[in-house]
Amino acid sequence: MSGDSVEPLVTAVQPLGTGTIIGLEIHCQLNTRSKLFCGCSTDYRDDPPNTHVCPICLGLPGALPRVNRAVIEYALRVAKALHCEVPLESEFARKNYFYPDLNKAFQITQYDRPLAVRGTLLIEGDNGEKEVGITRVHVEEDPGRLVHKGGTDRPKYSLVDYNRAGIPLIEIVTDPDLRSPKEARRFLHKIRATLEYLGVFDSEKEGSLRVDANVSIQGGERVEVKNITSYKGVEKALTFEVTRQRGVIRRGQRVTRETRHFVEARGVTTSSRSKEEEQDYRYFPEPDLRPMRVRDWSDAIVLPELPDARRTRFITQYGCSPEHARTLTGELRIAEFFEQVADPGAPATATWVADTLIGELNYREMSVSSVPSSYFRELMQALSKGEVTDHCAVEVLRSLLDQLHAKGTCESPLACVARLGLGKAGEEIAATVAAEVICENERAVADYHSGKNEAFNFLIGQVMRKTKGRADPAALNRALKEALDMRGE
Numbered sequence: 001m002s003g004d005s006v007e008p009l010v011t012a013v014q015p016l017g018t019g020t021i022i023g024l025e026i027h028c029q030l031n032t033r034s035k036l037f038c039g040c041s042t043d044y045r046d047d048p049p050n051t052h053v054c055p056i057c058l059g060l061p062g063a064l065p066r067v068n069r070a071v072i073e074y075a076l077r078v079a080k081a082l083h084c085e086v087p088l089e090s091e092f093a094r095k096n097y098f099y100p101d102l103n104k105a106f107q108i109t110q111y112d113r114p115l116a117v118r119g120t121l122l123i124e125g126d127n128g129e130k131e132v133g134i135t136r137v138h139v140e141e142d143p144g145r146l147v148h149k150g151g152t153d154r155p156k157y158s159l160v161d162y163n164r165a166g167i168p169l170i171e172i173v174t175d176p177d178l179r180s181p182k183e184a185r186r187f188l189h190k191i192r193a194t195l196e197y198l199g200v201f202d203s204e205k206e207g208s209l210r211v212d213a214n215v216s217i218q219g220g221e222r223v224e225v226k227n228i229t230s231y232k233g234v235e236k237a238l239t240f241e242v243t244r245q246r247g248v249i250r251r252g253q254r255v256t257r258e259t260r261h262f263v264e265a266r267g268v269t270t271s272s273r274s275k276e277e278e279q280d281y282r283y284f285p286e287p288d289l290r291p292m293r294v295r296d297w298s299d300a301i302v303l304p305e306l307p308d309a310r311r312t313r314f315i316t317q318y319g320c321s322p323e324h325a326r327t328l329t330g331e332l333r334i335a336e337f338f339e340q341v342a343d344p345g346a347p348a349t350a351t352w353v354a355d356t357l358i359g360e361l362n363y364r365e366m367s368v369s370s371v372p373s374s375y376f377r378e379l380m381q382a383l384s385k386g387e388v389t390d391h392c393a394v395e396v397l398r399s400l401l402d403q404l405h406a407k408g409t410c411e412s413p414l415a416c417v418a419r420l421g422l423g424k425a426g427e428e429i430a431a432t433v434a435a436e437v438i439c440e441n442e443r444a445v446a447d448y449h450s451g452k453n454e455a456f457n458f459l460i461g462q463v464m465r466k467t468k469g470r471a472d473p474a475a476l477n478r479a480l481k482e483a484l485d486m487r488g489e
């Protein structure tokens with residue numbers, strides 16, 4: 001790595017959006033049951049290395065690939081959802097290069113005759129809704145995976161696992177239409193939602209998404225940033241890169257055309273020495289596979305409801321605000337969860353899911369799929385019946401999520417309400433007892449108000465004695481404090 005590879009982060013003099021041009025290349029693993037060119041299972045993540053392999057995906061001599069129809073069906077769904085044109089004929093190509101994770105020394109991909117071209121995707125841009133052009137959509141195989149022992153910086157040795165070799169990938173290339181790192185993130189979220197609604201992609205699987213980005217500042221050279229592997233990473237990597245390029249220009253230097261790698265742990269991009277040019281790959285049509293004619297097939301595909309349509313429906317069917325509808329439909333799991341818990345008798349549910357639940361989940365880095373919808377519905381019903389206050393419902397929700405986070409299961413909301421004494425009935429008992437104790441112990445109350453903390457302990461002891469331990473200490477504590485403070489005012 002050369003000395004100038006990490007540029008210091010300088011303060012941007014202009015907003016990051018100004019004059020920034022970004023295009024993305026997105027690779028997503030399609031969640032078919034078997035691999036692209038063989039019958040090996042794609043469900044490899046929890047299994048030992050090299051157990052999902054066969055002569056085809058190991059590239060043994062004489063083994064011939066056969067195209068998995070489901071992969072093409074999935075890819076055509078994506079192409080259609082992105083309003084792409086499907087050419088009459090497309091074909092696979094060989095991309096030749098050597099790397100230990102690529103056992104055949106070539107990758108079967110698509111080159112000059114991709115499956116689909118010229119599409120669009122509507123996103124929430126920096127200045128309202130905008131259409132982002134899709135240059136192309138094509139299908140290719142994933143290489144294997146290298147496991148570096150002893151750290152990625154200076155590994156002692158590396159092992160190769162071919163379980164991933166031949167997993168179907170879809171590559172989506174955008175036009176250079178994105179104008180800020182934030183727009184790039186929004187685009188990626190929209191792509192993720194669209195692919196999940198189509199039932200072709202599972203974003204929760206580790207390593208199922210990889211992004212390369214082309215970034216330039218108006219008038220400058222284009223820099224390719226590789227190795228972005230998370231949704232959060234996209235905005236971080238691009239913000240760093242745009243700021244770096246602005247710094248270069250501000251110092252009167254030129255941005256050079258290069259490939260850089262995003263180092264997620266440090267949040268920086270570093271110059272990469274690999275300088276392969278397109279001609280180095282010596283692409284040629286894959287001789288073992290015939291060209292595909294799939295336009296009729298594509299025309300016959302009927303798409304499911306997509307995020308934009310569902311957003312409109314949530315507004316009309318559930319009375320959601322446009323902002324809530326956008327949040328609730330931005331991820332398939334959240335949209336489905338909301339439809340399971342939405343209740344015409346509890347209109348506040350949209351706010352609870354979109355604002356409270358998602359916030360609490362993000363805080364704990366949890367997915368909505370770990371929350372039992374029946375429990376959430378029970379909590380919303382208790383709330384709409386007035387059995388718990390808003391404040392107490394948040395307490396219950398937090399307690400349930402903490403339990404789910406720690407052990408994957410939780411008690412029912414009503415059990416939680418009872419245990420924590422958060423029900424309105426429990427609060428009322430606590431308040432009555434606290435008032436009684438205050439009347440019967442005037443000296444201790446006076447001591448408390450003159451600042452003696454031991455007086456509070458004495459009073460809480462009296463409250464406990466009266467309730468014989470059946471009420472929740474926290475609720476009693478709260479009730480006593482409130483009653484005392486009211487007297488003190």
Ligand SMILES: [Zn+2]
Pocket residue numbers: 035038039040052053054055056057058166
């Ligand atoms: Zn195989």
